[in-house]
Amino acid sequence: MLKVRGLTRRMGENQLETINVDIERGTVHAIIGNNGAGKTTLFEAMSGDYPGKGSVTINGHPVSSVKGKEQFSYIPQTVTELDGFSLRILHKLHKTHDSMWREDRFQTLIKQFNLPMNKQLQIMSIGMKQKSILALQLSRDTPLLMLDEPYTGLDMEGQQILDRLLLQHMDASEEHAIVIATHIADEVQRLADYISILHDGTLSERVEKDELQRRWQRIWIEERVEGINQAPGVVSVSSTRTQEIITEDAEKTKAWLSERGVMIIKSQSLKLHESIPHILKTGVSA
Amino acid sequence: MSLPIEINEERQEPIYHQIEEQIMTLIVSEHLLAETALPSIRALAAQLGCSVITTRRAYQNLEQRGYIKTVRGKGTFVQQIDTKEKSTQKYKTVHDATKRAIHIAKQHEYSESEVKELFLTIIKEEYDA
Numbered sequence: 001m002l003k004v005r006g007l008t009r010r011m012g013e014n015q016l017e018t019i020n021v022d023i024e025r026g027t028v029h030a031i032i033g034n035n036g037a038g039k040t041t042l043f044e045a046m047s048g049d050y051p052g053k054g055s056v057t058i059n060g061h062p063v064s065s066v067k068g069k070e071q072f073s074y075i076p077q078t079v080t081e082l083d084g085f086s087l088r089i090l091h092k093l094h095k096t097h098d099s100m101w102r103e104d105r106f107q108t109l110i111k112q113f114n115l116p117m118n119k120q121l122q123i124m125s126i127g128m129k130q131k132s133i134l135a136l137q138l139s140r141d142t143p144l145l146m147l148d149e150p151y152t153g154l155d156m157e158g159q160q161i162l163d164r165l166l167l168q169h170m171d172a173s174e175e176h177a178i179v180i181a182t183h184i185a186d187e188v189q190r191l192a193d194y195i196s197i198l199h200d201g202t203l204s205e206r207v208e209k210d211e212l213q214r215r216w217q218r219i220w221i222e223e224r225v226e227g228i229n230q231a232p233g234v235v236s237v238s239s240t241r242t243q244e245i246i247t248e249d250a251e252k253t254k255a256w257l258s259e260r261g262v263m264i265i266k267s268q269s270l271k272l273h274e275s276i277p278h279i280l281k282t283g284v285s286a
Numbered sequence: 287m288s289l290p291i292e293i294n295e296e297r298q299e300p301i302y303h304q305i306e307e308q309i310m311t312l313i314v315s316e317h318l319l320a321e322t323a324l325p326s327i328r329a330l331a332a333q334l335g336c337s338v339i340t341t342r343r344a345y346q347n348l349e350q351r352g353y354i355k356t357v358r359g360k361g362t363f364v365q366q367i368d369t370k371e372k373s374t375q376k377y378k379t380v381h382d383a384t385k386r387a388i389h390i391a392k393q394h395e396y397s398e399s400e401v402k403e404l405f406l407t408i409i410k411e412e413y414d415a
Binding site: 026027028163167170171189190191192193194208209210213214266267268269271 | 295296298300301326328329331332335336337338339340
């Protein structure tokens with residue numbers, strides 16, 4: 001549904017280099033990267049707010065066109081343009097001018113998040129401001145949600161509510177999709193189907209989340225084996241009484257070990273919070 | 287609704303297979319009765335921390351095997367399973383679990399008579415209680 005082709009954008013020290021990505025309907029796609037990797041630069045460009053070179057279309061419509069804007073809701077990481085306004089004014093604006101607006105949703109969200117209507121956004125706490133932006137954007141009935149670190153500043157109750165809202169969005173229609181920027185492994189574990197890694201301004205091919213967990217494993221073996229550091233897939237080896245191996249390709253590593261008759265004591269899949277930091281260091285291998 | 291199932295990171299079989307087997311066991315043991323609505327593939331994926339690609343595959347396999355049925359726009363429901371099929375599956379589940387136990391005993395170099403003795407002790411504990 002979202003097609004990004006040859007997107008290039010320079011932003012301070014960040015340079016995005018010919019980004020290509022497809023977000024498929026029915027899927028949640030996480031863009032992960034360390035702080036400063038350029039996630040926000042990418043989202044600003046994808047949303048059409050600060051277009052770079054290249055093309056971004058949603059369901060065939062250019063992202064900056066009126067038709068395009070009806071296809072998505074966007075939670076930016078920082079919003080300063082709205083600081084001087086209260087929810088009362090922003091609500092009125094959407095209600096009168098936004099063809100995607102769903103008043104019933106807004107009323108529910110205002111209650112759920114317990115938001116004040118008359119306070120200016122700039123004097124709200126970070127969490128409350130985030131909830132206000134979420135309430136405004138998630139009241140729009142659009143197939144795609146573009147979310148740039150949407151959990152930032154939310155208290156635990158707010159996080160739970162957002163989890164539920166995202167689930168509802170995906171369950172509401174097979175045409176719906178989410179693209180979310182995050183550097184928090186737990187969010188990826190809870191939400192994502194596909195993962196792309198932003199590293200040095202380039203975006204990796206997407207990988208299916210469960211494929212990562214199939215490939216990245218911890219393997220314990222009984223004895224020291226010659227050449228284990230160079231075995232296929234092996235990322236690190238540490239030895240105490242048993243040898244503990246981290247691999248990014250369990251199948252290959254295990255085949256290598258079995259050729260040498262090495263007994264595997266135990267192996268287990270790595271959780272994403274363990275594998276992702278490794279991947280962010282080196283990028284994804286094919 | 288969430289299902290009482292979990293993913294075991296130490297099992298080497300694929301995640302979709304683990305989900306499939308556990309749902310099947312819940313159906314065969316009648317913890318999930320016919321017509322019960324199952325969570326959506328998205329809700330189940332969120333519960334287990336896996337992707338919808340995996341949960342969809344598990345549901346598709348269960349549907350092919352006749353355990354569940356997806357009604358477009360309504361959701362996924364448990365199917366009526368005939369009694370013969372149920373007993374076959376129950377037998378298979380218990381058989382496989384017993385086999386795994388014996389396999390572990392062999393890894394620890396238990397002899398046949400030691401395993402037999404252990405099984406008899408456990409049977410006594412469990413059935414006399």
